[in-house]
Amino acid sequence: xxxxxxxxxxxxxxxxxxxxxxxxxxxxxxxxxxxxxxxxxxxxxxxxxxxxxxxxxxxxxxxxxxxxxxxxxxxxxxxxxxxxxxxxxxxxxxxxxxxxxxxxxxxxxxxxxxxxxxxxxxxxxxxxxxxxxxxxxxxxxxxxxxxxxxxxxxxxxxxxxxxxxxxxxxxxxxxxxxxxxxxxxxxxxxxxxxxxxxxxxxxxxxxxxxxxxxxxxxxxxxxxxxxxxxxxxxxxxxxxxxxxxxxxxxxxxxxxxxxxxxxxxxxxxxxxxxxxxxxxxxxxxxxxxxxxxxxxxxxxxxxxxxxxxxxxxxxxxxxxxxxxxxxxxxxxxxxxxxxxxxxxxxxxxxxxxxxxxxxxxxxxxxxxxxxxxxxxxxxxxxxxxxxxxxxxxxxxxxxxxxxxxxxxxxxxxxxxxxxxxxxxxxxxxxxxxxxxxxxxxxxxxxxxxxxxxxxxxxxxxxxxxxxxxxxxxxxxxxxxxxxxxxxxxxxxxxxxxxxxxxxxxxxxxxxxxxxxxxxxxxxxxxxxxxxxxxxxxxxxxxxxxxxxxxxxxxxxxxxxxxxxxxxxxxxxxxxxxxxxxxxxxxxxxxxxxxxxxxxxxxxxxxxxxxxxxxxxxxxxxxxxxxxxxxxxxxxxxxxxxxxxxxxxxxxxxxxxxxxxxxxxxxxxxxxxxxxxxxxxxxxxxxxxxxxxxxxxxxxxxxxxxxxxxxxxxxxxxxxxxxxxxxxxxxxxxxxxxxxxxxxxxxxxxxxxxxxxxxxxxxxxxxxxxxxxxxxxxxxxxxxxxxxxxxxxxxxxxxxxxxxxxxxxxxxxxxxxxxxxxxxxxxxxxxxxxxxxxxxxxxxxxxxxxxxxxxxxxxxxxxxxx
Numbered sequence: 001x002x003x004x005x006x007x008x009x010x011x012x013x014x015x016x017x018x019x020x021x022x023x024x025x026x027x028x029x030x031x032x033x034x035x036x037x038x039x040x041x042x043x044x045x046x047x048x049x050x051x052x053x054x055x056x057x058x059x060x061x062x063x064x065x066x067x068x069x070x071x072x073x074x075x076x077x078x079x080x081x082x083x084x085x086x087x088x089x090x091x092x093x094x095x096x097x098x099x100x101x102x103x104x105x106x107x108x109x110x111x112x113x114x115x116x117x118x119x120x121x122x123x124x125x126x127x128x129x130x131x132x133x134x135x136x137x138x139x140x141x142x143x144x145x146x147x148x149x150x151x152x153x154x155x156x157x158x159x160x161x162x163x164x165x166x167x168x169x170x171x172x173x174x175x176x177x178x179x180x181x182x183x184x185x186x187x188x189x190x191x192x193x194x195x196x197x198x199x200x201x202x203x204x205x206x207x208x209x210x211x212x213x214x215x216x217x218x219x220x221x222x223x224x225x226x227x228x229x230x231x232x233x234x235x236x237x238x239x240x241x242x243x244x245x246x247x248x249x250x251x252x253x254x255x256x257x258x259x260x261x262x263x264x265x266x267x268x269x270x271x272x273x274x275x276x277x278x279x280x281x282x283x284x285x286x287x288x289x290x291x292x293x294x295x296x297x298x299x300x301x302x303x304x305x306x307x308x309x310x311x312x313x314x315x316x317x318x319x320x321x322x323x324x325x326x327x328x329x330x331x332x333x334x335x336x337x338x339x340x341x342x343x344x345x346x347x348x349x350x351x352x353x354x355x356x357x358x359x360x361x362x363x364x365x366x367x368x369x370x371x372x373x374x375x376x377x378x379x380x381x382x383x384x385x386x387x388x389x390x391x392x393x394x395x396x397x398x399x400x401x402x403x404x405x406x407x408x409x410x411x412x413x414x415x416x417x418x419x420x421x422x423x424x425x426x427x428x429x430x431x432x433x434x435x436x437x438x439x440x441x442x443x444x445x446x447x448x449x450x451x452x453x454x455x456x457x458x459x460x461x462x463x464x465x466x467x468x469x470x471x472x473x474x475x476x477x478x479x480x481x482x483x484x485x486x487x488x489x490x491x492x493x494x495x496x497x498x499x500x501x502x503x504x505x506x507x508x509x510x511x512x513x514x515x516x517x518x519x520x521x522x523x524x525x526x527x528x529x530x531x532x533x534x535x536x537x538x539x540x541x542x543x544x545x546x547x548x549x550x551x552x553x554x555x556x557x558x559x560x561x562x563x564x565x566x567x568x569x570x571x572x573x574x575x576x577x578x579x580x581x582x583x584x585x586x587x588x589x590x591x592x593x594x595x596x597x598x599x600x601x602x603x604x605x606x607x608x609x610x611x612x613x614x615x616x617x618x619x620x621x622x623x624x625x626x627x628x629x630x631x632x633x634x635x636x637x638x639x640x641x642x643x644x645x646x647x648x649x650x651x652x653x654x655x656x657x658x659x660x661x662x663x664x665x666x667x668x669x670x671x672x673x674x675x676x677x678x679x680x681x682x683x684x685x686x687x688x689x690x691x692x693x694x695x696x697x698x699x700x701x702x703x704x705x706x707x708x709x710x711x712x713x714x715x716x717x718x719x720x721x722x723x724x725x726x727x728x729x730x731x732x733x734x735x736x737x738x739x740x741x742x743x744x745x746x747x748x749x750x751x752x753x754x755x756x757x758x759x760x761x762x763x764x765x766x767x768x769x770x771x772x773x774x775x776x777x778x779x780x781x782x783x784x785x786x787x788x789x790x791x792x793x794x795x796x797x798x799x800x801x802x803x804x805x806x807x808x809x810x811x812x813x814x815x816x817x818x819x820x821x822x823x824x825x826x827x828x829x830x831x832x833x834x835x836x837x838x839x840x841x842x843x844x845x846x847x848x849x850x851x852x853x854x855x856x857x858x859x860x861x862x863x864x865x
Contacts, residue, residue: 029304030288032057032280036271037137038236039087044271044278044292047094049073049081056082056092056114061292063301067116068310083109086236088139090116093124095134095146109134111144111167125167125176132163136194136235142169145195146176147235149203152183160184162193162203162213182213196254197238204233210242210258221258223251234271241272252277263298265291423491535563542570551578596726597655598664602678602715613724616716622686622756623711623733624663624677626654626693627740629703631672647672650704657693661685666715666728674737676728683710683759687752687786694749694789705744707736708752709781710759736781739772742861746835749789754782764788765795767802769836770809770860783860785836798834801827805837812840813858817848836860 032046039045043058043066050073058067069092073080085094092114099107110126124144136147143166150161164180179199184190189206196202201213202221208229210221230251232243242251242258247266251258265281268288272278279291283300290301477491538556545553551574558564588608600608603615628650635643650672657663662681679686690706713730743751748769757766765787773780787795808823821844827837839861846863847856857863 028288029280029290029302032269032288033082034232034234034269035082035084036234036236036269036278036280037085037087038271038273038276038278042276043067044290045085045087045092046280047082047085054080054082054096056085056094057304058087059290059301059304061299062305063290063303064305065307065310068306069114069116069119071121084134084137086137086139086144092116093137093139093144095137111146124169125174135192138195138197138235138237140197140238143167144169145179147193147195147201149190149193150181159186160188160190162190162201164193164195164199164201164213180213180216182216182218185211185218192233194233194235194240195238196235196240202233202235202240204230204242223258223260232269234269236271236273239273241270241277243267243270247282250279263291265289265300424488535567539563539567539570546570546574546577549581551575551581596665596667597659598680599726601680602664602666603717611717613717613719613721616714618712618714620710620712622679622683622759623666623709623713623730624658624679624686624690625707625709625733625736625740626675626677626690627705627744628672628675629744634672653693653704658689661689661692663689666713667726674740676733682761683708683756684762687750687760687762687764687788690750691786691789705740705748706750707740707743708750708756709733709736710753710755735772735774739861746839747833748785748836750786752784752786754784757784765799767798768806768809770840771858772861773859780859794831797831801830808837808840812844815847815856817844820844821848 031048031050033049035047037045039058043060045056045058048055048057052073053070054073055071056067056069057065059065071080071082079099081097081099083095083097085092087093094112094114095109096112097109108127111124113122113124115121131151132148133150134146134148136145138145138147146165146167148163148165150163152159152161161181161183163178165176166179167176168174180201182201184203184205191204191206193201193203196212199213203211203218205211208231210223210230210233211218212221213219230242230244234241238254240251240253240258244250244260244267246262248262248264249260250262250267250270251260252272253259263279263281265279265283268280268282270277270279277291277293279293281289281291281300283289283302287302290304292299292301473493475491475493477489479489535556535558538554539558542553542556553571553574556567558567595608600606600611602619603611603617605611605615634646638646654675654677658665658677658679662679662685664678664680666676666678677686679689686708690708694704694706709732711730711732713728713733715726715728717724718727719725751769752766766784767787769783769785771780771782787798790798804823805827808820808827811817811820811823821841824837824841824844827834828841831837843863847854
């Protein structure tokens with residue numbers, strides 16, 4: 001399950017990365033508006049507006065995006081768009097317009113300051129001037145200058161005015177102060193107005209002439225001979241840029257001195273300073289590019305380079321939509337896989353519901369996308385033709401240079417969800433000259449000009465399509481005739497084919513509604529299924545417990561259906577298994593009493609029932625040999641019942657001491673004179689077990705002796721299939737078993753060999769008492785007596801004279817029997833119960849009296865009493 005979710009997470013991450021790094025223009029240049037500006041380091045700032053977002057982009061001379069700002073295209077329940085802008089000291093000042101962005105019809109604006117370091121915005125002032133359309137913005141000496149076009153009335157006739165206002169940034173809640181105001185010439189309209197520096201205003205009139213203010217009067221900028229009329233105007237830091245009527249002509253300079261230049265590409269918009277120039281141009285291969293010039297050099301950038309941080313900021317809606325789509329697809333795939341290969345009924349049913357609902361959701365989205373695209377694709381083309389024919393009939397009865405009639409007609413026909421614009425081209429000597437433009441961008445476009453030329457050539461209605469301001473636009477060009485002669489061409493552009501996925505009235509709302517319906521449907525259906533199949537989980541858990549042998553099942557609440565009958569059968573099965581387990585366990589417990597404890601573990605079997613005749617194991621381990629007094633004497637002195645009670649007590653004492661410490665009996669019988677025990681854990685546990693049996697304070701079983709040795713032995717099961725018994729084969733065990741009685745007669749309680757003593761990790765009090773050697777003399781076993789089994793007084797006394805004891809034994813080994821005899825006599829005076837010292841005294845007197853004629857044997861019990 002963990003790997004599955006990890007795979008889903010990686011798939012979602014991969015899809016988001018694909019949405020983030022798709023090889024398409026994230027900020028296409030053909031979607032930029034006419035507004036451009038420069039900052040101090042030479043970066044050019046551009047704006048872009050669509051149905052969902054408004055953006056400000058800063059790019060360097062290489063086309064790399066240095067900064068990007070994005071905001072939703074809706075504020076205060078109104079559509080918004082970013083208009084003119086200016087840059088100064090790390091701050092961007094721009095006009096936020098309110099209204100119908102598609103129709104370029106605005107009913108309000110506000111001046112906004114953007115701090116590029118923090119990304120925070122602040123509204124400096126709102127629309128406080130009646131009928132002022134701000135078309136130019138500049139910043140100088142902590143002053144923000146707003147230039148725009150207003151309205152005035154003279155003798156009952158509406159005329160355009162150009163106005164300049166300023167705002168002091170150092171004053172809180174500053175007011176807009178009027179700087180300059182002038183009226184447009186009679187019969188002419190103002191297309192745009194910009195700040196030309198100081199108190200100078202520059203304006204572009206509808207006839208293509210450029211004027212500037214001197215006080216409250218207007219002066220016309222005299223262009224050089226051969227310069228074409230102007231069709232666009234922009235100002236950046238007091239420096240002007242203007243677009244000529246011809247495709248590749250533009251002018252730069254100050255208000256009283258403009259210099260014309262020409263490039264091969266069609267100029268769309270631009271901005272200039274005294275030494276820098278940036279143009280948005282339309283190339284011959286049909287692409288929009290950014291042209292940067294320094295001197296006479298021109299560098300074209302066809303695609304902006306967008307770094308990762310800007311992609312993350314601008315593309316998160318696309319990443320989110322991609323993640324949702326991939327998640328629905330993953331749900332569909334997982335639903336199919338779980339339904340086909342799943343092993344749980346609940347999972348399969350839930351997967352089927354989720355998969356079907358995901359498929360239903362995807363189908364709804366596809367149908368919606370297709371219907372919206374088809375309806376918009378057809379409607380805009382038909383709308384463009386309808387607008388063109390109606391406007392052509394209106395203009396045929398008026399002078400084509402008087403555009404007011406056409407604008408009035410257009411205002412009465414426009415729809416709220418479409419952006420409609422038109423242009424009038426006069427026919428003079430076979431050439432087409434733009435007379436009126438209702439919106440920038442209708443000129444210098446190859447697709448549009450193709451419609452105009454075809455109409456001029458054939459004289460009938462011509463349709464086409466193009467891209468204007470980032471919108472797919474349907475075009476319709478129709479001839480305008482007067483007195484039977486074609487005097488002009490009317491071009492109507494209708495945008496509305498490509499609606500944003502996040503448009504409140506389009507596919508975005510449908511996607512949101514479909515997603516909500518899908519989630520609610522899937523959740524409700526999944527809850528119903530889970531509620532019906534809820535008993536399956538505890539039922540499966542009870543069956544797992546039953547499979548593991550646990551017959552104590554918890555009660556499960558089920559309805560009276562198939563699941564209820566399944567639970568009833570499961571309970572009856574558990575009762576039957578419990579009865580069988582009881583009988584089997586009773587039989588096994590009865591048999592285990594006759595089998596050595598943990599014998600199956602020694603033979604590496606799971607249970608006693610798996611032990612077979614012939615099983616054996618060769619091992620090295622810590623062995624204990626235990627003798628319980630004189631069994632023959634006890635049998636003769638006790639009755640049958642008393643003797644059996646004595647044997648039971650001895651076995652109980654032994655079992656309680658060795659089992660908690662890993663001790664295991666190695667024989668099936670219980671020979672009181674030589675009980676054999678193996679300690680599986682550590683040698684220290686073996687010492688602790690026997691000290692507990694003997695009593696570490698001398699209060700244990702006083703009629704007991706034990707010897708510990710590390711030996712190699714063979715343990716197995718011998719016999720037939722009908723009858724078998726355990727056996728232990730070890731020459732060392734047999735050798736030490738023959739010595740137990742003699743060691744017990746010395747009064748020692750616990751003796752260990754040197755091989756066993758070396759394996760101990762804990763410290764115990766011991767003393768060396770001698771050695772045993774085999775009959776062939778090849779093997780010798782050193783013996784040590786454990787003093788911890790005695791009481792405190794006896795142990796202390798033996799530890800005090802141990803040095804004298806070791807000195808006496810050393811003299812014995814050196815044949816100094818006289819000195820050794822005296823030392824042993826002294827030890828016996830201190831401790832008459834020391835049987836080892838008594839035997840050594842007997843051996844010293846024997847060899848001292850025998851003289852040099854008898855060879856001495858130094859091993860313990862080498863001579864008998």
